[in-house]
Amino acid sequence: MAESMIGIVLDVSNSMESAYALDRSHDASVERTRAILTTTISILKREAVYPRRQESVFASIFGLRKSVKTCDLFAMLEHLKRVREERDIHIPEDGYEAMSALATEHGAPHAIKWIREHLSREEAATLYREITRTTVDGGSWALSTVRDTMKRLPSERFQLLVNNVDKKVSKASQAIARRSDAYRNAKRIIEDFNSDKLIEDVLRRMEHPKARPVQEVSTLLDDLLQVELPSAPSSSLHDRIRELLKPIKPYILGLTPMCKALKHATDMFKETTRTRVLFILSDGDSTDGDPHEIAQQLHQLDVIIVTCFLTSNRIDNPRRLLYKADPKWRGRNGRQVLFEMSSTMENTHTPISHLIDANWELPSAGESRLFVQANSLDVVNEFCEIVVSKLRSN
Structure with missing residues (x-):
């Protein structure tokens, strides 16, 4: 006491x-x-x-x-600290090289050109960090994975580019991506991240x-x-x-x-x-x-x-x-x-x-x-x- x-x-x-x-x-x-x-x-x-x-x-x-309606301020700060640390892991020095290697590894070389044309080197690094943090190994990988990952990033620029990504993704490519374990896992995490229920649960613990x-x-x-x-x-x-x-x-x-x-x-x-x-x-x-x-x-x-x-x-x-x-x-x-x-x-x-x-x-x-x-x-x-x-x- x-x-x-x-x-x-x-x-x-x-x-x-x-x-x-x-x-x-x-x-x-x-x-x-x-x-x-x-x-x-x-x-x-x-x-x-x-x-x-x-x-x-x-x-x-x-x-x-x-x-x-109320919250422990220090508990919330600790939570924000953990979130920040999770998001700060796996940040490559060169986003273009990292994304190129990732796209090639997953059989999606068509995504490399679009990424270099529309994203800065730093934005590509951010995208790489989020994709590798929220997807599992294996499964098909396509430009639609880029699109859905970008939806959860805070930058308005990422949000504006989502429409352009949609135009570049063929129906066949989208279908392949949606059947993959990597895509389903990423989608689940993205939905949880943005859900009011998750936010309510976090706040209720605090x-x-x-x-x-x-x-x-x-x-x-x-x-x-x-x-x-x-x-x-x-x-x-x-x-x-x-x-x-x-x-x-x-x-x-x-x-x-x-x-x-x-x-x-x-x-x-x-x-x-x-x-x-x-x-x-x-x-x-x-x-x-x-x-x-x-x-x-x-x-x-x-x-x-x-x-x-x-x-x-x-x-x-x-x-x-x-x-x-x-x-x-x-x-x-x-x-x-x-x-x-x-x-x-x-x-x-x-x-x-x-x-x-x-x-x-x-x-x-x-x-x-x-x-x-x-x-x-x-x-x-x-x-x-x-x-x-x-x-x-x-």
């Missing part, structure tokens, strides 16, 4: 789309995916440097489009978060983000994060099941004997009920709840903590919900006092809510690094 645990709950629902698009000079999808990991990294940074015995962390994202040692998570993130992208060896962290999370983009921006995510967090903290800290990044608009009751259960478990209201709207002074709700807030919206869920702490408490050194404004009441409004990821990361990472050491 862990002595200390930090939980991170990140909202990736549809209502957060504009909030994550904070930097209008960049593509919005880059900012959304960057926010998911940079927030997590900011929280883990200090723990990874100063690891403690039996200290663990879990992270959930909620708001997926599938029937499985639905419940799992606590991991802080150092293990830090190593995982380092491993994922330090790998050079084949297309851009000098790529920035933004590019790496975008590439890493690209496969999950079609499955985010759904509804906002905050209550479900908080119930998972409650179960996790029951396994902790000492310090419990939960960080929630959201716009507070829950679609599966009122999260206050669950937040109260977390408080009864002595969980310190830190909430961040992320918005694309203007905030007069984001580097300010409050003790009472701002009277300018209208109605009981998501911001008010997150504010009421957050824990209170005396301003003399070490994590809060550190904010003064960073020129943050604290309320005169002598106590502050662990709630921050942010329209910049820099504010979120600064708050996490100063406050969240220090709460577990007090």
